[in-house]
Amino acid sequence: MDSAAETLFRPVRAGNAFEETVERLLQSIRLGVVGAGERLPPERELADRLGVSRVTLREAIRVLADAGYVESRRGRYGGTFVNETLPTPLEGVGQAPDRSDLEDVLSLRHVLETGAAELAARRELTETEREHLAGTLADARTAGLTDYRRRDSRLHLAIAEITASALLTSAVADVRTRINQFLDEIPLLEPNLNHSNAQHEAVVAAILAGEGEAARQAMAEHLDGTASLLRAFLT
Known part of the structure; x- marks a missing residue:
């Protein structure tokens, strides 16, 4: 994992663990740290790095999957992958800036x-x-x-x-x-x-x-x- 990923996948604050997990994952995708078609780090490793439970991580991944940013694949070469085509900006997760x-x-x-x-x-x-x-x-x-x-x-x-x-x-x-x-x-x-x-x-x-x-x-x-x-x- 490169230094940008290590920086973005740092421990989140306990009070807003779910929301910050979504933010960190989405940030890594939008900034190209995890590129289109690439796999996110394994669930156990990612949960440890973010300092959240695997339940919280799975909930965050499900939100991003529903919004069209990632997809989960099963099997030997499975995992969570960034979609090749991402949603239109401000569609799905996020809101217009002030x-x-x-x-x-x-x-x-x-x-x-x-x-x-x-x-x-x-x-x-x-x-x-x-x-x-x-x-x-x-x-x-x-x-x-x-x-x-x-x-x-x-x-x-x-x-x-x-x-x-x-x-x-x-x-x-x-x-x-x-x-x-x-x-x-x-x-x-x-x-x-x-x-x-x-x-x-x-x-x-x-x-x-x-x-x-x-x-x-x-x-x-x-x-x-x-x-x-x-x-x-x-x-």
Whole structure:
């Protein structure tokens, strides 16, 4: 299990165990940590990681299955698998975001993700970390319209992962989930996706070259473009 999955599948709070379990599982799916067609960790392992009973976990999985996010398969190679085609955003589980929160979320995202890009660039990355970052970049570059947001999310989360800060990775995952709720309310524009891919290339190139300030600036430019579209459509 990679570091993003370890971060998302951390123990939930006892008071809202069921609700937070649903949230964590859904977050892992929407951010592409567990991709389309992939299997969730085994039930016993997942329950242990989340710190919930298997009854609570099964109830959460049943809710996501009813909403069209996962399916359970029996047999030797069975388990719970993410569906190849996910529900339309905001269908099934979840609700429309409060647009009055947009500027607050954008500000938090800017601070977290520009900082993550700079910190990642200033670390001595292992070959595995470099390959992971390059791989998620390639996945985002080749994504189609239906899968772009998840692969884009996975790339941004990968940048946070290679900072080696679990707290930062968790914070980026949380703010990315909130940003995606806003993004789901605006159309995917192909020219913007092409531009975003070019900006992704610049961010990753700066990180791999160990250029912290360049990575921060490239990420800031990228985030500013997304913020402009969100403001244009939603305010």
